[in-house]
Amino acid sequence: MPVSRRKFLATATAAAALSPLVGTSKPDFMKKPGFSLTVLATNWGFDGNYDAFCAKAKAEGYDGVEIWLPGSEKERDDLMNAVAKHGLRHAFLCGSGDADFAKHLKEFEKMLRDGVALKPLYFNCHSGRDWFNFEQGSRFVQLGLEVAKSSGVPVYHETHRGRLMFAAQITKQYMEAFPGLRLTLDISHWCAVHESLLEDQPETIKMALSRTDHIHARIGHQEGPQVNDPRAPEWASAVKAHFAWWDDVVKRKAVEGQPITVLTEFGPPTYLPTVPYTFQPLADQWEINVYMMKLFRERYK
Numbered sequence: 001m002p003v004s005r006r007k008f009l010a011t012a013t014a015a016a017a018l019s020p021l022v023g024t025s026k027p028d029f030m031k032k033p034g035f036s037l038t039v040l041a042t043n044w045g046f047d048g049n050y051d052a053f054c055a056k057a058k059a060e061g062y063d064g065v066e067i068w069l070p071g072s073e074k075e076r077d078d079l080m081n082a083v084a085k086h087g088l089r090h091a092f093l094c095g096s097g098d099a100d101f102a103k104h105l106k107e108f109e110k111m112l113r114d115g116v117a118l119k120p121l122y123f124n125c126h127s128g129r130d131w132f133n134f135e136q137g138s139r140f141v142q143l144g145l146e147v148a149k150s151s152g153v154p155v156y157h158e159t160h161r162g163r164l165m166f167a168a169q170i171t172k173q174y175m176e177a178f179p180g181l182r183l184t185l186d187i188s189h190w191c192a193v194h195e196s197l198l199e200d201q202p203e204t205i206k207m208a209l210s211r212t213d214h215i216h217a218r219i220g221h222q223e224g225p226q227v228n229d230p231r232a233p234e235w236a237s238a239v240k241a242h243f244a245w246w247d248d249v250v251k252r253k254a255v256e257g258q259p260i261t262v263l264t265e266f267g268p269p270t271y272l273p274t275v276p277y278t279f280q281p282l283a284d285q286w287e288i289n290v291y292m293m294k295l296f297r298e299r300y301k
Contacts (some may be wrong), residue, residue, distance in 0.1 A: 026299055027247045034257030037250070037301045038121070039293050040064040040091060045268025045285050050075075050082040057088065060290050061297075064089030066124060066263045069115045080118060090118070091261070095126030095163070101136050104128065108140065112147045112155070122154040122214060122261065123147075124184045128164040134173060137164040141178050156214045158184040161225065167193050168204045175207055185212040186265070187245055188220025195222050197241045205245070212249045216265045217242075217292050226266060228273045229283040231291060243299070250300050262296055264289040 041057035043050075043065065057065055065083065069092040070076045083090045092115045096107035105128075112123060127140040141164075144155035157165055157174075165171040165183070168190050175181055185208065191197060198205050219230045219242045227235040253260040266272065266288045272281045 027251055029251045029254050031254040032257030034259070035254045036259040037296065038063045038089060038259065038261045039296055040066045040089070040261065040263045041289065041293075042263055042265050043067050044265065050079045051085065054082040054086040054088055056286075058086040060293070062088070062293060064091065064121060066091040066093060068093045069111050069118075076118060089121050091121040091124060091263075092118070093124050093126065099129070101132060105136075105139055105143070109143055112143070116147065116151040116153055120153060122156060124214060124216075124263075125155060125157050126160055126163050127157045130162050130164065130166040130170075132164060134177075137174065138177065140164060141174055141181055145178070145180050154182065154213060156182050156184040158216065159186050159189055159208065161189045161193060168198065168201050168208065171208060172204045175211055181211060182213045183208060183211045184214040184216055185209070185245070185249065186216035186218060187242065188216075188218045188225045191220035191222060191238070192225045197222065197238065209245060209248045210252070213260070215246055215249060215260070215262045217246070217262050217296065218265045218267070226271050229288060230266075231288070247299075254300075264292040264296075266292065 039062055041053075041060070041062040041064075043053045046053050046056075048056075054065060065088055067079070067090075070079055079090070082088075092111075094108065094111040094115060096104045096111075098104040098107060108125075108127070112125075115123060123144075125140070125144060127144070128137050141157065144157060147153070148155040157163075159165045159171060165174065166189065171183070187198070187205075187208075194201070218225065219227050219235065219238055221227055221235065221238045227238055229235070230239050250260055266285055268285050269279060269281050272283065272285055274281055
């Protein structure tokens, strides 16, 4: 029997009010001095200028923002004025899309060098391309280590499809070759790449978790990098798997007395699935990211 739109929305609203972590106990671990949780907002999909974005992020309770390093001096001034005005921390995404290795590396280095002057909390790097060979990829890792050492700004390489760290077994090669390599864990990408919740790669996942200093809090599944709505009960197993990985990272940071940063990064259409023929998203991207921010606050702080 067909379900009316009104009944469907009422059911969905009631389901969304329930935490998908029901039945999962909060992790219990001692937090040493030095531990802190910093949750940042993304402007991916936000329709507005830096000031409007920062104002909204601050009003929701975010600690800061992570965005692509602005390309022009004016844009950088606008961003720095906005974060200062609203009392937010800032961090930068860096990367290039050029297919030519030499040009790609040059653009990547320029972004890092330019960004240092703006004193970000960290650099999150979309490093290289997935088809660059290991020798080429190693140049990006070496560069990141050099910039981090000379500037004091942490440089993290994101586990992202299309980039050097696109798959677990490839990332393992870089981790073994570079003990100083630090990661942004966006493990949702690996779920899609490996068509699994990674149950069959425990040692590699354990190594990646031990190298993680920054988390991108998006929940993927066996067939894609983003569930349509993490509040929906059908995604409970994927939600619990991701929080188990994140628990491991946060526990290590807490026990070591080190900070952890998190970006809530559910994306807009077409990362967010849409209704056919309409391009209308199945859920509200901003609302989901705020929901994820609150889950992290409740669970870890």
